[in-house]
Amino acid sequence: MLLPKLLHSLLELKDDLLDFVYPQHCAICKKYLRREEKDVCEVCWNSLETLTDPFCPYCKSFIEEADTECSFCKSRGKISIENHTKGGEDHKILIVRSLGRFDEYYKELIHRFKYGKKIPLGKRLGQRLGETIDDDSIFLKSDFLIPVPLHKSRYRERGFNQSDILAEGISKATGLSVLKSVLKRKKNTKDQTNLSREQREENVRDAFVVSCPKMIKGKKVILVDDVITTGVTLSECARMLKQAGAEKILGMTIAVVTD
Numbered sequence: 330m331l332l333p334k335l336l337h338s339l340l341e342l343k344d345d346l347l348d349f350v351y352p353q354h355c356a357i358c359k360k361y362l363r364r365e366e367k368d369v370c371e372v373c374w375n376s377l378e379t380l381t382d383p384f385c386p387y388c389k390s391f392i393e394e395a396d397t398e399c400s401f402c403k404s405r406g407k408i409s410i411e412n413h414t415k416g417g418e419d420h421k422i423l424i425v426r427s428l429g430r431f432d433e434y435y436k437e438l439i440h441r442f443k444y445g446k447k448i449p450l451g452k453r454l455g456q457r458l459g460e461t462i463d464d465d466s467i468f469l470k471s472d473f474l475i476p477v478p479l480h481k482s483r484y485r486e487r488g489f490n491q492s493d494i495l496a497e498g499i500s501k502a503t504g505l506s507v508l509k510s511v512l513k514r515k516k517n518t519k520d521q522t523n524l525s526r527e528q529r530e531e532n533v534r535d536a537f538v539v540s541c542p543k544m545i546k547g548k549k550v551i552l553v554d555d556v557i558t559t560g561v562t563l564s565e566c567a568r569m570l571k572q573a574g575a576e577k578i579l580g581m582t583i584a585v586v587t588d
């Protein structure tokens with residue numbers, strides 16, 4: 330995978346050159362950044378929300394660390410779980426951890442990273458997310474981080490997959506290895522922003538495929554994405570990983586939409 334690496338380095342180099350010529354503003358407070366600061370000033374970076382507990386990807390209620398199942402969803406029985414996951418199967422993703430709620434700050438940072446192609450900012454966010462699980466053995470005992478893949482045409486457009494970069498940051502903080510090539514997106518799905526939950530489910534159904542089930546069988550994996558909204562994308566990835574024999578599936582995202 331020499332080409333993506335080269336492309337990422339070029340994007341980073343372009344960034345450094347631009348920073349040199351035009352002093353940059355903080356993505357959040359818009360003040361001029363000091364030379365040693367990048368993308369966001371130290372004050373804003375330090376004041377970002379950091380969640381310290383995992384939560385249920387379906388009802389978003391926080392879960393005690395030792396517990397790995399949402400008692401709220403469980404207590405409401407199969408019918409409610411059907412509402413959450415459609416199809417009545419049990420929760421496919423047990424728990425998710427996010428850095429913070431999708432407030433205007435995280436929204437701005439994620440936007441700058443994805444659309445402004447600020448790869449170092451993505452790595453930094455991933456690393457910060459990784460640092461939050463340093464005492465969470467359920468997460469740390471996982472075998473792999475698996476980034477939610479982009480379709481190859483979207484990848485070509487953007488030049489990188491944001492989830493790959495986030496996973497690299499998490500890996501740097503935790504030592505967990507990243508498995509990139511096993512889960513693939515075979516369907517070029519529509520942007521989900523303005524879709525309802527039902528439309529999202531329809532949009533991502535059968536969008537993913539596991540290319541090498543042998544590598545997944547019996548493994549505990551963590552799916553990585555930038556934002557969790559309804560949990561539909563992560564659930565669909567998890568469904569394929571479960572079919573391939575994954576033992577346990579957790580999730581990590583930079584931000585969570587709680588509404």
Ligand SMILES: [Zn+2]
Binds near residue numbers: 355357358359369
């Ligand atoms: Zn600032």
Ligand SMILES: [Zn+2]
Binds near residue numbers: 386387388390401402
């Ligand atoms: Zn729940």
